[in-house]
Amino acid sequence: MCQDERRFLGFPDHLRLVTGELAPLLAAFTHHRTDPYSPTPVGVATRAYEEAVVEYFAAVAGVSAADVQGHVTSSPYEALVHGLATARRRLPAAPVYVGEQAHAGVRRACELLGLNRVSVRSRSDGTMDPGDLRLQTRLRRGVGAVVIATCGTRLHGAVDDVAELRTAAAESGRVHVHVDAAEGGLVAAHSDEVPPWSLAHGAHSITLSGHGLLGLPVPAGISLVRRAHASAAGARIAVCDPPVAGVGGGGLAALLLWTRLRSLGRAGVAAMIGRCQDLAVHAVHRLEHAGARPERVPGSLTVTFDRPPAWVVDKWQLAHAGDRARIVAMGPVTYTAVNELADDLTVAGCTNVA
Numbered sequence: 001m002c003q004d005e006r007r008f009l010g011f012p013d014h015l016r017l018v019t020g021e022l023a024p025l026l027a028a029f030t031h032h033r034t035d036p037y038s039p040t041p042v043g044v045a046t047r048a049y050e051e052a053v054v055e056y057f058a059a060v061a062g063v064s065a066a067d068v069q070g071h072v073t074s075s076p077y078e079a080l081v082h083g084l085a086t087a088r089r090r091l092p093a094a095p096v097y098v099g100e101q102a103h104a105g106v107r108r109a110c111e112l113l114g115l116n117r118v119s120v121r122s123r124s125d126g127t128m129d130p131g132d133l134r135l136q137t138r139l140r141r142g143v144g145a146v147v148i149a150t151c152g153t154r155l156h157g158a159v160d161d162v163a164e165l166r167t168a169a170a171e172s173g174r175v176h177v178h179v180d181a182a183e184g185g186l187v188a189a190h191s192d193e194v195p196p197w198s199l200a201h202g203a204h205s206i207t208l209s210g211h212g213l214l215g216l217p218v219p220a221g222i223s224l225v226r227r228a229h230a231s232a233a234g235a236r237i238a239v240c241d242p243p244v245a246g247v248g249g250g251g252l253a254a255l256l257l258w259t260r261l262r263s264l265g266r267a268g269v270a271a272m273i274g275r276c277q278d279l280a281v282h283a284v285h286r287l288e289h290a291g292a293r294p295e296r297v298p299g300s301l302t303v304t305f306d307r308p309p310a311w312v313v314d315k316w317q318l319a320h321a322g323d324r325a326r327i328v329a330m331g332p333v334t335y336t337a338v339n340e341l342a343d344d345l346t347v348a349g350c351t352n353v354a
Helices: 023-027 047-060 076-090 104-113 130-138 162-168 185-189 227-232 251-289 310-316 335-348
Strands: 068-073 096-099 117-120 145-150 175-181 205-208 221-226 302-306 319-321 324-328
Touching: 047 068, 047 185, 047 221, 047 251, 068 076, 068 227, 068 251, 076 104, 076 145, 076 175, 076 205, 076 221, 076 227, 096 104, 096 130, 104 117, 117 130, 130 162, 145 162, 162 175, 175 185, 185 205, 185 251, 221 227, 251 302, 251 335, 310 335
Parallel strands: 096 117, 096 145, 145 175, 175 205
Antiparallel strands: 068 221, 205 221, 302 324, 319 324
């Protein structure tokens, strides 16, 4: 592996992808104006591939394709906006409850849609605090609640308990739980102990991705909404007129996702995630030995540790917030890279930088 790839540990993405298998896909017509459920006059369109991808991710989220309405988008953010638009149409007067560790895109999407966002405290592990959610919804009872759960928080890789949050918000009236699982959905679904994160655990809509883990050269998102709720919300919310990235932006993403999933197979995806989890466990052991005080949520690919001096952060391109840094055990992150990072941390004396 080249030096640049080996040291790209804080923001791993598609650097190990062999692009040759993807090049022929550019001959397909990807700028389609229909969702997977509508007929298209274009014989080389990507609808069939999108149907297969939606079916795969529905199973990842614990339901059948018949239970959901879904489509592929050109980014997880576009899928998130679609999910929140669905929630708004179901519960137009409801505040949107967002944890402190939610991704920045959630706040931007709330602003874009004009939603009343209420911040909810997070616990030390990065998950939304059900006690504070209960308090916040009691203060605004009777108007319903849209709760944004997170599967794979940015710094810790933590996973919110969907069933617990739905129960905590119950006194507010009708509840819609949307799960932002773009970072952690695939990993959660393939963990030895699957956390309560998905549609199968009581969520109403969900945003998924996997372009980083699967090694795609462009972003890709998947929006899934329980069919009953999508219908109640006036469904197919602008699938033919996406709110963010432009019409038909998910055609190329659907092709790329289908190609990678077909190449790996279900067993291959599970094996790949298992290898990444093993690497994360190894990283915890090595960073402990280096005195960096690592932490990892069980099953997560994210390992956080004391933020080292600037020369280590710059060398390894580490993501950091406050006095903690992180690595994510996928893509260009290898055993060799982890070992060399641990050696640098030992040399640096694990100086904590606020």
